[in-house]
Amino acid sequence: MDEINHNILYRPSLGDKKLALLLDPEKADLNALPLSSDSHPDFIFVGGSTGGDTTPFVRALREKLSIVNCQLSIILFPGSAAQFTPEADAILYLSLLSGDNPEYLVSQQIKSARRIHTSSVEVIPTAYILIDGGVETSTMRVTGTKPLNPSNAEGIQTIIDTSIAAELMGKQAIYLEAGSGAKTPVSPDIIREVRKNTSVTLIVGGGIRTPEAMQAAYSAGADIVVIGNHFESHPEDLNSFLTAKRSYSAAVLQCSGPTGEAGPSEQRSDDSRFMRLALQEAYKAQDAQEIPIGCVIVSDNRVIGRGHNLTETLADVTAHAEIQAITAASQTLGGKYLPDATLYVTVEPCPMCAGAIGWAQIKRIVYGAPDPKRGYQTYAPRAFHPKATVTSGILEEECRSLIQEFFKSKR
Numbered sequence: 306m307d308e309i310n311h312n313i314l315y316r317p318s319l320g321d322k323k324l325a326l327l328l329d330p331e332k333a334d335l336n337a338l339p340l341s342s343d344s345h346p347d348f349i350f351v352g353g354s355t356g357g358d359t360t361p362f363v364r365a366l367r368e369k370l371s372i373v374n375c376q377l378s379i380i381l382f383p384g385s386a387a388q389f390t391p392e393a394d395a396i397l398y399l400s401l402l403s404g405d406n407p408e409y410l411v412s413q414q415i416k417s418a419r420r421i422h423t424s425s426v427e428v429i430p431t432a433y434i435l436i437d438g439g440v441e442t443s444t445m446r447v448t449g450t451k452p453l454n455p456s457n458a459e460g461i462q463t464i465i466d467t468s469i470a471a472e473l474m475g476k477q478a479i480y481l482e483a484g485s486g487a488k489t490p491v492s493p494d495i496i497r498e499v500r501k502n503t504s505v506t507l508i509v510g511g512g513i514r515t516p517e518a519m520q521a522a523y524s525a526g527a528d529i530v531v532i533g534n535h536f537e538s539h540p541e542d543l544n545s546f547l548t549a550k551r552s553y554s555a556a557v558l559q560c561s562g563p564t565g566e567a568g569p570s571e572q573r574s575d576d577s578r579f580m581r582l583a584l585q586e587a588y589k590a591q592d593a594q595e596i597p598i599g600c601v602i603v604s605d606n607r608v609i610g611r612g613h614n615l616t617e618t619l620a621d622v623t624a625h626a627e628i629q630a631i632t633a634a635s636q637t638l639g640g641k642y643l644p645d646a647t648l649y650v651t652v653e654p655c656p657m658c659a660g661a662i663g664w665a666q667i668k669r670i671v672y673g674a675p676d677p678k679r680g681y682q683t684y685a686p687r688a689f690h691p692k693a694t695v696t697s698g699i700l701e702e703e704c705r706s707l708i709q710e711f712f713k714s715k716r
Contacts, residue, residue, distance in 0.1 A: 322523045324550050326543070327382060327510065327533030329353035329485075330362035335369045337540045342374040344544055350531060351393065352382035354443035354485075359383075360390040367392070381426075384447065386417035395427035397480065402467050403434045404450025431478040431508070432471030436464065436495065438487025438512050445484070452484070455495050468499045479503060483511030485534045490518055493525035500526025501588045504581040516549030523553055526703075576649070576671050579603050580700045583649045583673070586613040586626060587707055593618055597707045600626035600650040602634040602643065602667070609646065610634025626650060627658035631665050642666045651704040653680035653697070659688035671696045673704030 325348040326338075332353070349366065351359055363379055370377055381396040383389060389396065398421070401409040421428060435444055435452040445452065453467065454460035464481075471479050481491045481499065490512035500507055509522045510531030519530045536543055579601055586599025590613035602610035612629025616622055627650055635641050647669040648662060654672065659681035662670060670693060681688050689695070 322527070322550065322554060323347040323529040324519070324546060325350050325380075325508075325510075325529055325531045326536060327352075327531050328362075328366070329356070329533065329537070330359050331356050332537050333362075334537075334540075335365060338369070338536075339540060339543055340370065340373050340375050342376075344547055345375050345377060346543070346547070347377075348380050348529070349377050350380050350382040350397070350533075352384055352388055354384040354447045356384065357387045358390065359388050360392055363390050363392045380429075383413075383417075384444075386413045389417045389420055389426075391420070391424035391426055393426055395429060396421065397431040397433075397478070398428050399431050399433040399480070400476070401433045401435065401444075401448060401450065402471055403436075403453050404448050406448050406450050409448045409450070429478055430476050431480050432468070432474075432476040433480050433482060434464065434467055434471070436481055436483050436491050436511075438483030438491075439489050440484065440487055442484030442486065442511075444482070455492060461495065461498065464495060465498050465502050468503050472503045472505050476505060478506040478508055480508040480510065480531075482509075485511065487512030490522070493521045496522055496525035496527055501585065504578060504585065516546050519546060520549060520553050523550075575606075576696060576699045579608070579647075579649045580651070580671065580673055580704075582608060582611070583651050584700065584703060584707070586611055586630075587651045587704070590614040590626070591707065591711060597711050598626045598650065598652045600630040600648065602630050602646050602648050604634075604638075604643070604646045609637040623657065625655065625658050627654055628661055631661055631667075635665070644668055647671060649699075651700075652676050652708060653682065655679050656681050656685040656688060659685050663689045663693070666690050667693060669694050669696070671699055673697075673699055673701050674708060675701075 324346045326346040327350040330351065330353065351363060366379060378394045381389060381393045383396065383399065398414065400411065400414065437452040437454050453464050455464060468479050479499065481496065483489065483491050491509050496509055506528045507526055508529045508531060509527040513519055513522065513530060513532050514535045522530050582601045583599045586601065587597040590599060591597035595614040595617050599613045601608050610630040610633035612626045612633060614626050615624040615629060627648065634643055634646060642665060644666045646667050648667050649671045651673045653676040654662060670689060675697065677683060
């Protein structure tokens, strides 16, 4: 996998949130940007709803970055095929799934396909979903499409369904966009619902004007927050956003606890990705009024079993998430042993589940939040197979918060 794809698609995890600066070549003043080797965003996106060849701007931007000794990836955020330049590092290959204009669903992509294919620019297939931000945006005017409306249950469900469809179609990122100059950003509730139902990288932009709004997006599940219009008017605010981002990451990581045998960064990135799928199962349990614990089992980078708590639904005290997933995985492979599998579960397994995991000979166990009261480490620390390895703390805060909020609601 190429470096930028790796950084955008697989690096985002518990405390590894990203900030992207969006520059419109027709509006941005490069001289006003307070960039330095010690103070800069994670990425720079270049593009806009109008305009043509971005090559001169990208060259000027690269020169600016060189002068201030700042090594940043320049990623195209194109409004049309005309904005592609082979001098960028990567491109968000956007498809406007929230609209019904074929020109921006696929036609502009076809027009640029050959040039992109023959270049060295990394490609990130991205679903572009426009959310109503309270103003008419340039994207609406150019594409002739309407944003999705989050003000009612039907509109929210459409946003969720569109996001699910994006992942099913193979998009590697979802960009929720309120639009340049939006009165209101994409709400944390919408971000949270999309995060619950998808596992790809989630990018959020439009209408974010304060560090607090950025942090709210992160807390709701955004992996990358994009800010453009605000920095055009207030470039001096960049440092306050960067400080807030570092504070957020430090606070989250401080709460995350030990990470067990985390291994190399790429392994941890894959762990975060699959733990997202386990969290999706946990949310299914929550929706069914079950204790929200979810589990997936993976072999050869493929999910072979899924499960979530069903003790109330089935009136069965043994119907834990891990048991459901082990049963499903065994049926998938046609055998009772899973020696090449990794089990991901949102909460530390209980002694019963640890025993089942041991009997299934699962070689690696990854869990999110610890359970000091009922977890296997308290009662059965040797229940797993002797050769099994354990990694803990993956997306711990999200896993813990889900459980805590559930029990608070029951008190």
